Amino acid sequence: EVQLVESGGNLVQPGRSLRLSCAASGFTFDDYDMHWVRQAPGKGLEWVSGITWNSGSLGYADSVKGRFTISRDNARNSLYLQMNSLRAEDTALYYCAKGLNADYWGQGTLVTVSS
Amino acid sequence: EIVLTQSPATLSLSPGERATLSCRASQTIANYLAWYQQKPGQAPRLLIYDASNRATGIPARFSGSGSGTDFTLTISSLEPEDFAVYYCQLRSNWPPSLTFGGGTKVEIK
Numbered sequence: 001e002v003q004l005v006e007s008g009g010n011l012v013q014p015g016r017s018l019r020l021s022c023a024a025s026g027f028t029f030d031d032y033d034m035h036w037v038r039q040a041p042g043k044g045l046e047w048v049s050g051i052t053w054n055s056g057s058l059g060y061a062d063s064v065k066g067r068f069t070i071s072r073d074n075a076r077n078s079l080y081l082q083m084n085s086l087r088a089e090d091t092a093l094y095y096c097a098k099g100l101n102a103d104y105w106g107q108g109t110l111v112t113v114s115s
Numbered sequence: 116e117i118v119l120t121q122s123p124a125t126l127s128l129s130p131g132e133r134a135t136l137s138c139r140a141s142q143t144i145a146n147y148l149a150w151y152q153q154k155p156g157q158a159p160r161l162l163i164y165d166a167s168n169r170a171t172g173i174p175a176r177f178s179g180s181g182s183g184t185d186f187t188l189t190i191s192s193l194e195p196e197d198f199a200v201y202y203c204q205l206r207s208n209w210p211p212s213l214t215f216g217g218g219t220k221v222e223i224k
Contacts, residue, residue: 033211044218045151045159045202050211059210095158100206101149102213103170105158 002026002104004096009109016086020109022079022096030054030074032099036081038092039108048094049081064090086113117141119203119216127224134190136219138203143183149204150179150188152197153218159202163188190221198223 008020020036036048049070050059058070069082079096093108118141128134138148146166151159161170163179166186176191190197203216 033208035211035213037213037215045153045204045215047213047215050213052209052211057210059207059212061212100208100211101161101164101170102151102159102204102206103161103164105160107158 002098004098004104004106006094006096006106006109009094009111011112011114012086013115014087014113017082017084018086018111020081020083020094020096020111022106024077024079024096024098027098029072029077034072034079034099035097035102036070036079037095037097037102037105038090038111039095040089040092043092046092051079083111086111088113117144117205117214119205119214121201121203121216121219123219124217125220125222127222128193129224130193130195132193134188134193134197134221136188136190136201136203136221138181138186138188138216140184140186140205144205146182147206147208148179148181148186149206150177151202151204152199153202154199162201193221197221 003025005023035050051070067085071080095108098104120139122137148166150163153159167179178189200218200220202218205214
C-alpha cells in the first residue's frame with residue numbers, strides 16, 4: 001500500500017524558515033518523480049515544486065522560486081521542502097504527491113506563517 | 116504560462132443526475148490532463164489521467180474526454196459520495212510541474 005506521510009509543519013513567524021519532510025513507503029521511491037502541492041485554507045490547489053526521480057530536474061512555482069528548495073534522499077525514501085523567508089501567504093496545508101500524475105497524496109502538514 | 120479555467124464554479128444536482136464539468140486551457144495542450152476529486156478534510160484523489168484514462172479503483176461512472184483546449188469530466192449518474200470539489204490538472208514532465216484549475220464544486224440540489 002502506498003503511503004506518504006508529511007511532517008514538519010508548524011506555526012512560524014514571517015521571515016523564518018521551515019523544513020518539511022515526506023516519508024514514502026509501499027512503492028519503489030526512486031522510480032518516481034515527486035511533487036509538493038499546497039492548499040491555503042478554503043482555497044484551491046497550488047503546485048509548489050517538483051523533482052525528478054534522480055534529482056536531475058527541479059521545478060518551482062514563481063511564488064516560491066528563490067525561497068524554497070526541493071530535495072530528496074532515495075536511500076531514505078524521503079522528500080523534502082526547505083522553505084526560507086516565509087510569508088503570510090505561504091500559510092497552507094502542504095501535501096506531497098507521488099509520480100508524474102500525482103496519483104497518490106499524503107494527508108498534508110500544516111504551515112502557518114504569522115507573527 | 117498555461118491557465119486552466121474550470122466551469123461552472125458550482126454545479127447543483129440531485130443524486131442520479133448526470134454531471135458535466137468543463138476545463139478549458141488557455142492554449143492547446145497535449146492530453147496530459149488529469150481530474151481529481153477532493154472531499155472536505157481529505158487529500159485529493161486522482162480520478163482520470165491523460166484526459167481519458169481512469170485511475171486504479173475509480174468507478175466506471177467517471178469518464179474523461181476532450182483534446183486541444185477543451186476537456187470534460189462526466190459523472191454519468193451521481194452517487195451521494197460524489198458530491199465534492201473537482202479539479203483539473205495539467206502536468207509537464209521537464210521540469211516536473213503541475214497546473215491546477217480553480218475547481219468545480221458539485222453540491223446537492
